[in-house]
Amino acid sequence: DQQVKQNSPSLSVQEGRISILNCDYTNSMFDYFLWYKKYPAEGPTFLISISSIKDKNEDGRFTVFLNKSAKHLSLHIVPSQPGDSAVYFCAASALEYGGSQGNLIFGKGTKLSVKP
């Protein structure tokens, strides 16, 4: 059973437009959410995070929105640039989750392609 779901394996967007990547979760105990960006054959790099006490966090071109009632979060990239083309992973954490104390649960990722 997947606790963190990224239902779109891929997304294609024109340069300059908005990219919206979605993530759903099932475990209401999750209280911290992160987005990572990953290029092929490299480790993921941290992009942005949000605590469950907030519904929005913004950092430059990246904004993450959290809808706790819907158990849904999204990452908005505005404007999208060709260098944003990568796989984006959503991850969730719960301080008291199965004794693991905050380990990250990752979605399967969404491959974003930004076309010039």
Next chain:
Amino acid sequence: DGGITQSPKYLFRKEGQNVTLSCEQNLNHDAMYWYRQDPGQGLRLIYYSQIVNDFQKGDIAEGYSVSREKKESFPLTVTSAQKNPTAFYLCASSIGSGMYEQYFGPGTRLTVT
């Protein structure tokens, strides 16, 4: 420069051999993690360590072993008992467990034939 290093980048082994993947960090982080990534899959947790001389199994620990004798180092051994060892292995660290970002190394691609 602070960061996480994994070596080697690519590793080839024959079936039946144990192999150890290196992970070193100079970020002074307490927690370290090992993940595995397969094509079309997210990252799955193999083992984690919140403090020196202590480690816990993750979701897919069977066929793997770790040690944490030093804060900076968290080597992963892929044993011959691991049925599908060919994968991309990622090491990560964080200041502590809980609501902290994890920072990843560049990964090691292991191919077992």
